Amino acid sequence: MTETSSRGAKAGSRGSRPAGGSPRILGVDLARALALIGMMAVHILPLRVALAGDGFAPSWAATLFSGRASALFVLLAGVGLALLTGGAAGPAASRLGALRRSVLIRAWLIALIGFGLAALDTNVAVILVHYALLFIAAVPFLNMRRRTLAWWAAGWLLLSPLLYYVLRPWVEGVMDPFRLGNSPGFTDLATPLVFAADVFLTGYYPLLVWFGFLLTGLFVGRLALSRPPVALGLLVAGSAMAVGSKLASERLLELPGALKSLRSATELNANGLEVALATGQRLDGAMDTPWFLAISTPHSGAPLDVLHVTGCALVVLGAAQLLCMAFTALLGGVGEMLLWPLTGAGAATLTIYAGHLVALDLFSDVSAPLPRNVLFVIYVVAALLLGLLLKFMGRRGPLEALVHGVSTTLSRSK
Template sequence: MSRTSGSGAGATENASVRSTTRLVGIDAARGLALVGLMAIHLLPAWNEETGEASWSWRLFSGDSAALFALLAGVGLALTSGGRNPHQGRRMAADRVGLVVRALLIAVVGLWIGTLMPQDPPAYSILVYYGMFFLLAIPFLHMGPKALFASAAVFGIVSPVLMQNLASELPAWSSYNPTFIDMVTEPGAIASQLLLTGTYPALPYMAYLLVGLGLGRLNLRETALQVRVLVVGVGLTIFAYFTSSILLYAFGGYQRLLSASGMSEYELDQVLTWGPDSLPASTGWWLAITTPHTNTPLAIMASLGVSLTVLGVFLLIAPKVGKWLLPLSAMGAMTFTLYTAHLVALSAEVHYSQPYLWFLIHLVAAALFAVVWQRSLGQGPLEKVVSTSAKGTRRLVSGAEGQSRNVAGGRGSQT
């Protein structure tokens, strides 16, 4: 490539090659997020002898889902124009295609809910994912600055809404909503998907919009990759340091004790595992960083970890991309693999030997992904969603506009 960079034709050809090459680092980061969710679902959350949180809980709880949401935003940006967002009918077509993607993913998530027992081995993110995409539609045309600012608003305002509206909103319908739940308890399901569920869409929009903003930048630029890494590390340190100062230097811990009526042991347990819902007894609860509490500082901490992971993979992928193949292949078809993982979990045969079943799920996912990708390309569910979304976009934008987007569509893959 470098030998032809001096000529106009060669430069054009090289730019085309670069634009149509997948960013392996993004796929690998998404693959790691999938591994993290598998670990959370299958491996013990605590050490049975000491009662302390396990290594898998400390490494992956909350952060894997946040990384998924961040990378979903990056993918949305790349499939809607990248650094040059589509406009006019092309953007309208992107939005309609996104509605189709959201509905198909949600339908699979609702079907998974029908397979899961009442006390499920895992809480599916798929229905929430559909809501993420629907909420992203109004932001799809924005540039990076507006997207980062919007993410900050969601990250600050959503936790306040969660804390103050929890008692006013309908109770949970189901850990994994089903089609019947959607019909019989629409208010409860809407509240769960937006604010009260395991992966509530409003606070998770902070991750998705940051990812959307990053996808509007040149993620192939080394300097930007370094900035992503540095900002990620900085946000993580700042979030945990600020929480520690607020709780233990400024009296927040004692305020929580007084407001909750808990013993120190009980409060320490809540700070490790999180409350069932964010208590409204005092605003000091917003100072904690416990996974899945979705406080401003918890969001900042998980966002920082997610940016760090993304930055690392973007930097190392050009040099060690072939060694990342198992992760990147898995990351290119997470919808298929995550769905298969949940279906397997619904059989509930994994409880007696969690480490063995984690290894089985991991190896099976990696082997399937590598073989399928090399033989057939896109994962099976990814192909269904992609074909449906492209067909819908074609109807909106017209055949002529679609033909102009062919190269851009290939280059938009993550």
């Protein structure tokens, strides 16, 4: 949801120029579109389905997107911040103050939109307030060197889940309530302690853990993303992280007593635990056993989950950039145009994310009789058509234009 221009991008990976802006890196926009589609899937489709006989199974939406889409969304936010502040070259010292002000203004505007969306009746965990707070937390890191960022990102990814495992049960024990019953809204500011506990530790997107995704993206955005070896390196490294962490979790859970302990802690039967481990739903109590550290469940905040979704995000970004470079190298401008629906949607994620939540609320009665798969296809097609239209017109999305205009104007004022 940030501008993604980079002074160091090569022609083969650069997209069209939005009105008044810089060329965009197509692979980043394509990856954003995939993250957006994934989040729409988990918002619209069920995460578990009833089996013909007895019990449940995780849905295809949960298997593909649960936890992964939102982590990709946040990692790409870090990439966008890096590209907004100079890309591989980093921010110029003379512009650092203005860039920091711009990021802070963007954060407050996104937070206001997120607070407003929380009032909708969608049963969706709106991420925008958390997204905005992550922007604010990233401000001190904007001028860090690439190697320093790499150490910070690696340390945060490895250590924050362990701190989360220690702190969350303690907070739940001393606070009542310890989390909000909905997405953070304006009214929740009246209970600042509960609000803080929810967004930083006990809620759906605990910032203690999720800041690692943004730091990783900030580091990745300082790389020369337009170079094929860099994109390939992201794909290979991400694959190793994603597959290695998932295999490690499977092996650990095969150890004697692991699943029995988790079933006892969560009060689930064998089928219920299997589905919960795949979807992240109904896993309350898992932190009461040390075997929590062995799971790679979406939105659990467990160490192997954090490494897995980070790896998946790097895979998607690397593959998207390689695909865009291949299209533009082989087909030139025609190849770029073929990607317009996706890259256009990826360049307008704030507008489409907010718009699909508003639509889910406004048209809930009309859409209720529709099969969920059909409704999902309708929303995806609408997003792609809007992306195509914006690309054809050379325009930003309405909310992107608003955030860009206000932040640019105010950050330049003295």
